[in-house]
Structures are given as C-alpha cells and as structure tokens.
Amino acid sequence: MRRREFLKLAATSATGAVLFTGCGSIGDANPEHEFKIESPVRNPNDLLYGRDNWYATATPLSIGGYGIIVRVFEGRAKKVEGNPDFPVNLGRSCAKAQALVQEVYHPDRIGGPLRLAGQRGSGQFQVIEWEEALGQVADLIRQAPDSTLLITEPLNGALGAIVEQFVQTTGIQHASLEPDERVVLREAMRRVFGVDTLPTLDLANARFLVSFSADFLHTWISPVQFARAYGAFRQGRPDVRGTYYHVGPRLSGTAANADRWFPVRPGAEGLVALSMAQVMLEEGLVEGDGAEPFFQAIGLTPEQLGADFAPDRVADAAGLTAEQIRELAHAFAEQRPSVAIAGTSAAATTNGLFNLAAVFGLNYLVGSVNSEGGLILNPASPLPDELPANRGGDPYSQWVNIAQQIAGGQIRTVLVHRANPVYSLPPASGIQDALRGAGSVVSFSSFLDETTMLADLVLPDHTALEQWGLVVPEPGPGFEIVAIQQPVVNPFVNTRAFGDVLIQIASQLGQALPWPSQEAAVRALADGLRGLGRGNVEAEQPSEYFVTMQTQGGWWDEEARAEEASPQAPTAPANPEFAGDPGQFPFYLLPFPSDSLGYGEFSHLPWLQALPEPVSTNVWGTWIELNPRTAQDIGVETGDVVRVVTPQGSAELPVYVNPAAMPDVLSVPMGQGHKAYGRYAEGRGVNPLELVAPQAERETGALAWAATRCRLELTGRRMRIARFEGQFPAFQLEEFPIIQVTRPRT
Amino acid sequence: MQRYFRLVLFAAVMLVVLAIPVAAVLARSYFLAPTAQPVKAQPIQFPHQVHVQGMGLDCTFCHRGATTSAQATIPALEFCMNCHKIVPWEGRPDLERLVEAFQSGQTIQWNKVHQLPDHVHFVHAVHLNFGFQCADCHGDVGSMGKPGVKQVRDLRMGDCLTCHQQNGARTDCSVCHY
Numbered sequence: 013m014r015r016r017e018f019l020k021l022a023a024t025s026a027t028g029a030v031l032f033t034g035c036g037s038i039g040d041a042n043p044e045h046e047f048k049i050e051s052p053v054r055n056p057n058d059l060l061y062g063r064d065n066w067y068a069t070a071t072p073l074s075i076g077g078y079g080i081i082v083r084v085f086e087g088r089a090k091k092v093e094g095n096p097d098f099p100v101n102l103g104r105s106c107a108k109a110q111a112l113v114q115e116v117y118h119p120d121r122i123g124g125p126l127r128l129a130g131q132r133g134s135g136q137f138q139v140i141e142w143e144e145a146l147g148q149v150a151d152l153i154r155q156a157p158d159s160t161l162l163i164t165e166p167l168n169g170a171l172g173a174i175v176e177q178f179v180q181t182t183g184i185q186h187a188s189l190e191p192d193e194r195v196v197l198r199e200a201m202r203r204v205f206g207v208d209t210l211p212t213l214d215l216a217n218a219r220f221l222v223s224f225s226a227d228f229l230h231t232w233i234s235p236v237q238f239a240r241a242y243g244a245f246r247q248g249r250p251d252v253r254g255t256y257y258h259v260g261p262r263l264s265g266t267a268a269n270a271d272r273w274f275p276v277r278p279g280a281e282g283l284v285a286l287s288m289a290q291v292m293l294e295e296g297l298v299e300g301d302g303a304e305p306f307f308q309a310i311g312l313t314p315e316q317l318g319a320d321f322a323p324d325r326v327a328d329a330a331g332l333t334a335e336q337i338r339e340l341a342h343a344f345a346e347q348r349p350s351v352a353i354a355g356t357s358a359a360a361t362t363n364g365l366f367n368l369a370a371v372f373g374l375n376y377l378v379g380s381v382n383s384e385g386g387l388i389l390n391p392a393s394p395l396p397d398e399l400p401a402n403r404g405g406d407p408y409s410q411w412v413n414i415a416q417q418i419a420g421g422q423i424r425t426v427l428v429h430r431a432n433p434v435y436s437l438p439p440a441s442g443i444q445d446a447l448r449g450a451g452s453v454v455s456f457s458s459f460l461d462e463t464t465m466l467a468d469l470v471l472p473d474h475t476a477l478e479q480w481g482l483v484v485p486e487p488g489p490g491f492e493i494v495a496i497q498q499p500v501v502n503p504f505v506n507t508r509a510f511g512d513v514l515i516q517i518a519s520q521l522g523q524a525l526p527w528p529s530q531e532a533a534v535r536a537l538a539d540g541l542r543g544l545g546r547g548n549v550e551a552e553q554p555s556e557y558f559v560t561m562q563t564q565g566g567w568w569d570e571e572a573r574a575e576e577a578s579p580q581a582p583t584a585p586a587n588p589e590f591a592g593d594p595g596q597f598p599f600y601l602l603p604f605p606s607d608s609l610g611y612g613e614f615s616h617l618p619w620l621q622a623l624p625e626p627v628s629t630n631v632w633g634t635w636i637e638l639n640p641r642t643a644q645d646i647g648v649e650t651g652d653v654v655r656v657v658t659p660q661g662s663a664e665l666p667v668y669v670n671p672a673a674m675p676d677v678l679s680v681p682m683g684q685g686h687k688a689y690g691r692y693a694e695g696r697g698v699n700p701l702e703l704v705a706p707q708a709e710r711e712t713g714a715l716a717w718a719a720t721r722c723r724l725e726l727t728g729r730r731m732r733i734a735r736f737e738g739q740f741p742a743f744q745l746e747e748f749p750i751i752q753v754t755r756p757r758t
Numbered sequence: 759m760q761r762y763f764r765l766v767l768f769a770a771v772m773l774v775v776l777a778i779p780v781a782a783v784l785a786r787s788y789f790l791a792p793t794a795q796p797v798k799a800q801p802i803q804f805p806h807q808v809h810v811q812g813m814g815l816d817c818t819f820c821h822r823g824a825t826t827s828a829q830a831t832i833p834a835l836e837f838c839m840n841c842h843k844i845v846p847w848e849g850r851p852d853l854e855r856l857v858e859a860f861q862s863g864q865t866i867q868w869n870k871v872h873q874l875p876d877h878v879h880f881v882h883a884v885h886l887n888f889g890f891q892c893a894d895c896h897g898d899v900g901s902m903g904k905p906g907v908k909q910v911r912d913l914r915m916g917d918c919l920t921c922h923q924q925n926g927a928r929t930d931c932s933v934c935h936y
Contacts, residue, residue, distance in 0.1 A: 047870050047873060048868065048870060049832055049867075049869075049870050050832070050866065050867055051832050051833065051835055051865060051866040051868065052865055053834060053835045053836060053860060053863050053864070054835075054836045055834045087836065087837070087840065502836075
C-alpha cells in the first residue's frame with residue numbers, strides 16, 4: 013500500500029466512524045419503554061406522602077343517622093369522628109360509626125353484580141355486568157309487580173323518598189325490618205304521646221333518671237346522644253350530680269353506671285311503674301293535673317290502680333320489696349326534674365307495650381313531658397311530603413304472614429336491601445324455607461349474609477361512606493333536623509348506590525322517577541329545605557346553600573319543636589307470659605343486644621367483634637351468664653360448656669359466672685351465630701333467636717324475644733372464653749390502693 | 759520550494775482530515791446534549807405553570823415520592839381526577855384525553871424528560887433532605903407551560919461530579935454506580 017492510499021483510508025474510516033456514531037442518538041441500544049414513564053390509572057396503595065382532608069357526612073340510619081366527619085388520606089377513608097357541629101352528637105361518635113371504614117375495605121366485600129351459578133344457597137356466584145343485572149331485575153318486576161316484595165331496613169329522608177316513589181310507580185309491595193322492640197316503642201310513643209317519632213332526653217338539666225331495662229348508653233335507640241347527655245347529667249353542673257336508678261333483670265353496662273340497681277323479674281317493669289304511680293298518687297306527689305293523661309295512657313281508673321297496684325300487692329310478682337318500690341317512687345317524685353324511660357328487654361316480653369306505656373306515662377305524673385330536664389318528643393320531618401319520616405318496621409306477626417305468602421306463591425320475587433331476615437327472624441317464622449323456595453330473590457347487600465346466600469342476583473350497594481343521602485336522625489335532638497350524607501371516597505369496588513339502581517330499573521320499566529340519580533334527589537330535596545327559609549344554613553344561591561349544608565353536615569332549626577303531646581289510646585295492664593313450663597324449664601332466658609354487634613348486623617366488622625362487652629369483657633363469641641350460686645348448684649364454673657334447652661331448641665354455650673346476674677335469669681348476648689356474612693362473623697357462637705320461642709307481644713305482634721324459659725344440661729366439656737378480664741392475676745401497684753367490693757351491711 | 763509544497767499540502771490535508779472527526783465529536787457533544795434537545799412531545803401537554811403558579815401546588819403534592827424515596831413518582835390518573843372530576847373538560851382536548859384515559863382504564867405513557875442511564879442510581883429523597891430544591895436540578899418547572907417540560911441542566915456525569923465536589927459529597931464510583 014502506498015502512503016497516499018493509507019492516508020485516504022485512515023481519514024475515511026476515522027471520519028466515517030465518527031459520523032456513524034454521531035448520527036444516532038444516545039442510548040439507541042435501550043428498549044423503548046426505558047424512555048417512558050407511566051401514570052397508573054388508580055392510586056397505588058402505598059403512596060408515601062400527602063395531606064389529609066376531613067369531610068362531613070352522616071352515619072346510616074341503623075346507627076342513628078347522626079353527623080360524622082371522616083379523615084380521608086390519599087383517597088382512602090381512614091378515621092371517623094363525630095361532627096362537633098351536629099346537634100345530635102356534638103362531636104361524639106360510637107364504635108359502630110368508627111368501624112364504617114372497615115366496611116369499605118372489607119376483604120369479603122362483594123366486588124360487583126353476581127348471578128347464582130349453582131344450587132340456591134350453595135354460595136356459588138358468577139360475576140356479571142351491571143346492565144345485565146339491571147335488565148334481569150327489571151324483567152322480574154315487569155312480569156309480576158303485584159307479587160314482588162321489597163324488604164328494606166327502615167328508611168327515611170332521600171332514600172326513603174326514592175323507595176317510596178319506586179314502590180308507587182311500579183306497584184310492588186314494601187316491608188321493612190327492624191328490631192322488634194323498636195316496633196313496640198314506636199307504638200308506645202303513638203299511644204302515650206301521639207307522636208310517630210322516637211323521644212330524646214334532656215338529661216343535661218335533669219336531676220333524676222330511672223331506666224327500666226333500657227340500655228341507653230350502649231344499644232337503646234341513640235346511645236351516642238344519650239351517653240353525651242349522661243356525662244352532662246353526672247358531671248356537667250358544678251352543684252348537681254344527677255341520680256340514676258336502674259330497674260331491670262340484667263346488670264347491663266348501662267345499669268352498672270347506676271347509683272342503685274333494682275333487679276326485677278323479666279317483664280315486671282310496667283308493674284313496678286304502676287305501683288310507683290300508685291304511691292305517688294296516694295301520697296300527693298303528682299305534679300299539677302298530670303294524673304289525667306297518665307290514666308288515659310294506661311286505661312285504668314284511680315280506684316283500680318289503688319286496689320290492684322299498691323306496693324304490697326305487686327312486690328312479690330315484681331321481685332322487689334314494697335319498701336323498694338316506695339323508695340323508687342319517692343326518688344322519682346322528689347328529685348325533679350326527673351325522667352323515666354323503658355326499653356330493650358322491657359319491650360321484648362309479651363306485655364312489652366304495657367311496660368313501655370306504664371313507664372313513659374310516669375313522665376306525665378311529674379310534668380316531665382316536653383319540659384326542661386324531661387322527656388323531649390321529636391317533631392316529624394321538616395318536609396313531611398318530600399322527605400318521608402321513618403316508616404318504622406313491620407312486626408314479627410307480619411313477617412310470619414309474609415313468609416307464608418312467599419311459600420304460598422302470592423309473592424314470587426323478593427328484593428332485599430340492607431336487611432337480613434334469614435338471620436334476624438327466628439327460624440320459626442319460616443322465612444328461611446320460604447326464601448329458599450321463592451321464585452326469585454334479589455339482594456342489594458355488599459356482603460354475602462344469610463339472606464344474600466339465598467339470592468339469585470346480587471346488585472351490591474355502596475357503603476355509607478360512598479354515597480349521597482339525606483337522613484332524618486332517629487331519634488333527633490328534640491327539634492327538626494336533617495343530616496346530609498356525601499361520598500367521602502370514590503366507590504372502592506364495582507358497586508352502585510341503591511337509589512341509582514332503583515331509578516335505573518324504573519327507567520327500564522318505562523316509568524321515570526322524578527330524579528335522574530340518588531345524588532340529584534339529594535340535591536333537589538336539600539333545595540326544598542332552602543325553600544323553608546329557616547334553619548342553620550344561610551345562603552341565597554342553591555349551590556352555595558348546598559355546599560354550606562355539606563360543610564356543616566346538615567340542616568337544623570332549633571326553634572321547630574314538637575307540639576304538646578297527649579295520650580291517643582290506652583294500653584291495659586298485662587302480665588308477662590313465658591313459653592315453657594316452670595317445672596321443666598326453671599330459668600328465664602334473657603337475650604340482650606350486644607353493645608358492639610347490635611342484633612348481629614355488625615358482626616362482620618372485626619373491630620366490633622374485638623370490642624369487649626362492658627360487664628364481662630368477653631369478645632368474639634357467645635356465652636351464657638350465670639349467678640355464682642346457680643352455677644354452684646348445678647356444678648359449673650366459667651368456661652364449662654352447658655346445653656341450654658328451651659321449648660324451641662337447644663344450643664351449647666360456655667358459662668360465664670357473673671356475680672351480678674339474677675339467680676333465675678340466664679343472659680345470652682345476641683349478634684353471633686352467623687352461618688354466612690364473611691370470615692369474621694361466620695361460624696362463631698350462637699344466635700339466641702334460634703332458642704327463643706316465637707312468642708308475640710300481645711298488642712303489636714312484635715317478637716317477644718325475652719319471653720322464653722330454659723333449663724341447663726351439663727356436657728362435661730370446657731372451652732376458653734376469649735376475654736380481657738381475669739386472664740392474668742392482678743398485681744399491686746404501690747401508688748394505687750386496693751378497693752374491695754363487698755356486700756352492703758344489712 | 760516545490761520540494762516542500764507537497765509536504766505542506768500533505769500537512770494541510772492532514773489537518774483538515776483530522777479536524778473533521780474532532781469537529782464532529784464537538785458538534786455531537788453540543789447538539790446532542792440533553793439541554794439542547796427540543797421539548798419532547800407528550801401524550802397530554804401538561805402545563806406545570808397552571809398547577810404551580812396558578813394553583814399554588816407544591817411539587818411534592820403530585821410527585822409524592824420525592825421526599826421519601828428514590829423516585830419522585832408521577833401521580834396516578836385517579837389522583838388527577840380528585841380535582842379534575844369537578845373541572846369542566848368539554849372542548850379542552852388535553853383534559854378530554856385525561857378523562858377518557860381514566861374512564862377507560864388506560865394508563866398514560868409519558869416521554870421521560872430527565873433520562874438517566876440505568877447504571878446510575880439517583881435518589882431524590884437524599885438530595886432534597888440535604889437541602890436542595892427541585893428547581894436546582896430541574897429548573898423553574900413551575901413556570902413551564904405548554905407544550906411541556908424542558909431539561910435545563912446537563913445532569914451528565916461531569917455535572918454530577920462537579921456538584922458533588924462543590925458540596926463535599928463523596929465522589930467514588932460506588933456512590934452512584936452500584
């Protein structure tokens with residue numbers, strides 16, 4: 013090679029090499045996705061940093077419909093607190109409201125519409141599309157609207173309005189399911205005071221409270237409202253500490269707060285109340301002309317009261333001494349303002365309505381009806397036509413009818429929303445067999461509870477924190493009030509609001525409801541409140557009005573109170589009747605609603621399962637409470653498994669020896685014994701409703717779940733009860749003296 | 759003279775020939791520098807200006823990983839929709855694209871502006887916790903509107919090393935190459 017050729021070649025190759033690399037871009041060898049960065053569609057669960065927001069909304073009506081605020085962080089609901097502005101609870105909340113966040117993110121939540129894919133009850137479902145599900149429900153209703161039944165929990169406000177419109181336009185039937193003692197209480201309110209609403213208490217100004225079995229700090233109608241008021245009653249005034257006596261067969265968590273507990277026989281509450289009235293009338297302790305409405309309420313003459321209800325005559329039947337009854341009467345009459353309430357098991361006996369009428373009637377005698385420090389009646393909904401007030405539940409006797417109609421084929425399609433009749437009604441009602449054989453069952457539940465397990469179609473509803481609503485709190489704070497519910501988070505799974513589903517089904521049936529969606533209904537009805545021109549929300553423009561209402565959590569008008577009440581119908585005295593021969597079944601079986609699980613509607617939430625029952629500290633199970641002497645007599649101790657036998661059936665339960673139990677009263681908590689309803693509820697404990705005889709309250713037809721006798725049989729087995737108290741020996745701390753609880757010296 | 763003419767010509771040709779690759783290398787370095795690149799086309803012309811200057815959002819409001827992890831992270835569409843569900847989008851093509859992508863469950867593939875080779879590890883959190891601002895490396899992104907973000911700092915190894923030396927940070931290889 014000559015020099016010239018070498019130089020040419022060298023120059024060409026060097027230039028070529030440089031140009032070759034220079035023409036490309038950096039990193040040509042890398043795959044294309046290396047140069048991309050992706051925005052995912054959904055927020056990842058592990059976002060690291062951000063700020064929280066608090067949104068005001070309301071609890072569902074089954075927890076009272078009061079105002080809450082929810083902490084939302086990265087699009088997730090994290091914590092529930094009471095809304096400090098909301099008059100019903102003034103910043104307080106209850107464990108059930110706290111656990112609402114667990115419902116949203118529950119691992120067993122139904123993720124979208126389902127269709128039965130196997131035998132009914134097999135729990136085998138296949139996922140379908142919403143349009144298909146809606147079309148199928150519309151077809152079912154179109155085929156036979158007359159023989160279609162919609163079962164809901166008691167509804168009011170916006171959802172109540174939508175359901176009412178849907179029922180009217182489609183012509184289907186509607187029934188609502190609520191705990192039977194509420195049915196009795198509503199009837200008592202109607203008869204004794206002439207109102208359709210549940211009452212509240214002005215405890216902050218009262219000096220004396222007597223509760224007849226009403227577990228008002230834990231389960232009775234509005235525990236959040238009453239617990240806050242109870243704090244003011246006891247400690248809110250510098251010079252007065254309210255006195256509280258409890259009369260009832262069980263020392264509940266509420267009764268344990270009382271200054272005195274008067275254990276009476278189950279169902280004898282009304283008898284004690286009449287006897288107290290007799291003492292007050294005889295000794296001239298009655299306020300003004302309060303005797304007149306009292307006698308109207310109980311349908312007796314003063315002579316009959318004096319002849320049959322003197323303390324000496326009723327003491328034995330009530331299980332108290334005559335002196336104790338006089339003491340109660342004096343305390344009630346002399347420490348005014350005083351107030352008397354009754355509920356829980358007092359309403360769940362065959363004479364429940366009489367018990368409630370007699371006790372609530374006592375308030376007339378001391379002038380405590382709708383007065384400061386007394387029983388405050390609630391007004392109806394502020395817009396009675398547009399925002400329906402609570403419809404109330406149907407009594408047990410009606411459910412037996414419904415079960416027969418389903419079994420007989422008069423009702424072919426059953427739609428169920430937020431009610432679980434298979435669990436909540438005793439097996440003797442026949443509802444389970446009826447639904448198993450029903451033409452079609454459609455559930456709107458978010459969980460596979462016992463009723464949803466029998467469904468052909470499941471169209472899951474949003475949870476409370478994901479939907480719009482207007483709720484009239486039940487009971488209210490004594491004046492007109494509406495809580496607004498707004499979605500604080502986006503729907504977590506593929507669910508649709510029940511109201512939206514009804515509106516869409518109606519439009520498929522060619523019968524449009526007045527609103528295009530549940531949200532539109534809420535907005536329209538809230539604007540109706542603006543039309544009233546009163547209340548806490550001050551804004552001219554509709555949008556501003558709505559936003560102000562959202563931030564405050566609702567609408568209320570403290571001036572709009574219930575008018576004076578008067579008795580509408582008398583309730584004659586009656587004695588309780590118990591299923592079971594006393595010789596064969598020596599004990600009273602006293603189920604009681606669990607303070608955390610209620611009647612079993614909250615058993616799917618682990619926070620509530622793990623919340624100790626206040627007296628025994630037991631969790632995650634069912635037990636039976638025995639007096640120590642009774643336990644000694646039959647030779648059992650805490651942890652021994654006994655068989656509880658009633659005329660209706662039997663169940664095996666561990667014994668919990670409770671020094672505060674009455675010797676012949678055996679208490680069993682409700683709420684467990686689910687056969688479905690998710691991993692935390694299923695297969696745990698016993699449902700006492702399977703043990704109680706299907707006794708009905710004599711006037712209302714409600715289930716008297718505290719009217720069954722039982723006996724115990726030994727099994728020889730033992731099991732550990734999960735509980736906090738007594739698991740470890742107590743030890744002495746230097747700075748704390750030991751307090752010994754002893755019997756009072758007689 | 760004629761005898762030397764050929765030598766001079768050879769040297770001149772040689773100089774020209776050798777200058778071509780040198781010039782090419784210099785030109786490549788200049789024209790292909792990250793800061794010299796045109797603004798990359800993006801599936802949505804996201805205006806940082808509106809969100810930062812207009813709305814007053816902090817960078818970390820959306821880039822939530824920046825203070826706590828290696829990546830600053832790009833927000834999810836659901837996160838955008840927290841606000842954009844109430845911002846009208848009709849007739850605004852970029853917003854329509856966002857809402858459509860979210861509703862149809864499609865992710866958005868952005869073109870990376872600040873591209874580090876994968877043999878370099880850069881940890882956002884360490885630099886922010888030391889006291890640097892986002893703008894120290896990314897420039898005033900908050901004032902960049904449409905069509906999108908431009909890289910304003912070289913951010914190649916020389917840049918990294920210079921900054922590490924100036925701030926007394928370690929400069930051994932394993933600081934970044936591990």
